[in-house]
Amino acid sequence: MRADILARIKEKVHALPGVPGVYKMLDEYGNIIYIGKAKNLKNRVSSYFLNTLKLPKVQKMVDNVYDFEYIITLSELEALNLESNLIHEHQPFYNILLKDGKAFPYIRIDLNQEYPTIEVTRRIKAKDNAMYFGPYFNKVNITDLMKIINSSFKIRDCKISLMRPSKRECLNYHIGNCLAPCTRKCSVEEYRAEVDKVIAFLKGDLSIARKILEDKMKVYAEMEMFERAIEMRDRLDLITNIDARNVTGLSRDIDIDVFGLVESGETSVVTVASIRGSKMIGVNNYNVIDASMSSEELVTNFITQYYISQKIVPKNIVCEYSSDELIEWLKGYSGHNINIYSGKREPYNRLLDMACQNGREFLNKSLEKNKLYELKTIGAMRTLQKTLGLSRLPRRIEGYDISNLGGTNTVASMVVFTGGCKDSKMYRKFKIDLPGQNDFRNMHDVLTRRINEYNKGTDISFGQKPDLILIDGGPQQLEFAYSSLRDAGWDVDIISLAKKQEEIYLVDGNKVVLSRDNFGLKLLQNVRDESHRFAITFNKNLRLKVAQKSELESIPLVSKNKVNILFAKFKKLDNIKSATIEELMSVKGIGKVVAENIYKHYHQ
Structure with a gap:
């Protein structure tokens, strides 16, 4: 089947023109999974399907390709522009996706207003002619920055209309x-002069704000307003911290974004360091998914997607890779000239090294985190298969528990862990109507019902056999539960986990004790505890609902049938309590007298 698909694709590739363009890789459902650009469409697309050794990340993408489409463009620049827009629109799985997904905060000053306000925003309005400063990452706390501005400059922070003058001033x-x-x-001129001071501050001139805060601190101290004096001192400390981020070797007022790339196997990280007014305002790391053939393409694609997301492009960029097409795209997108420095000379080489060093640390931590995640999931499943002698890898584990507080409202829970993680959409609850309080028999009943649901094939949660069933308890509980599988002819592994010593019991009568720090045991404990929590919660909710229904039945002329009708309509008792007489009467079967009785009961 796959060979036929590849043969058809290769035949289509032979007909491709050798011109610039954009290609779209499609999966078996026609979804776009990758978008790329090419100087020569025929050469580029055919490279994916040649019998040559490919990077694993590229091979993964190729294995999912069932067809492709292409668009011819007049130039490489037009191809880059179209590729960027299509990636942003379709967000294909194998393209670079900004995993962080954040819209970082900016400070916005709208100079179109007579009396501009200074505001924080995460949305940049296209062509509104306002001034934007940022984006501010983790290095500079934008809340602290606004505190400095509000303490140092006499700018309004209200949003009231200034069409008509107010009669009195605010605090x-x-x-x-x-x-x-x-x-x-x-006057407008006096206010604009104050705004200009704020702009100078945001561009890196901290001297005016520092002088104002020092003077205020002295005045407050002389007036023995020590709390306010301490506030001013703290603002001064913030200015000192910002000043310490000045990047040596850069001329004042320069804005630069630095893009550093580090790779390890199939994992890539792009680090963005933002410098505004010669001061480092933030460093952010991005894990990227890509099927690119080269580091240069990866960086180019990332930069275009980054600025489509962030909107504002500084005049200076540092990155190891550049091209005429990228420069022209950035120029066309931003509306101003762009300088791209390769990082081969001072001070740009230091900036690139700094970004890559941050990226390396982030990458190492990510790899460690991924390794730990694998130990807790696939590693734990492999441990259980080996130590317990399971017939298959327990990718789907179902945990069951019985809850019968006080012997009433007996219920059971089924929780599902897929790939070592909770799969809550697959959880199910059972009400048990068997007489008496017999957990052994109740568990047998629940598992029998679960098997019957599988045979019906009507509920997706029951539509797949588990690889492993876990119940709470010892060997007796396990034997009763196993008998339900045996009676139904179900060949599924089942074990029990006893709480006290965390002993694992097998159906052959053996007992396994794993160390408390064993990831396999921890996975079983998570399943057991989650099934217990889910059962207890269901039981409590059921008891609460019964109590609420009993309360309603105590109201004159409200029968059990009417209570059920009311709950079917209003869902919760709180909704019944807050309903008007007219709303209660709108329910079929609830007359005026009954509605009035219910309303009076809760509103007397």
């Missing part, structure tokens, strides 16, 4: 934090 005016443009206490 900020009286404590010296606003020029009160709302009452026209200042």
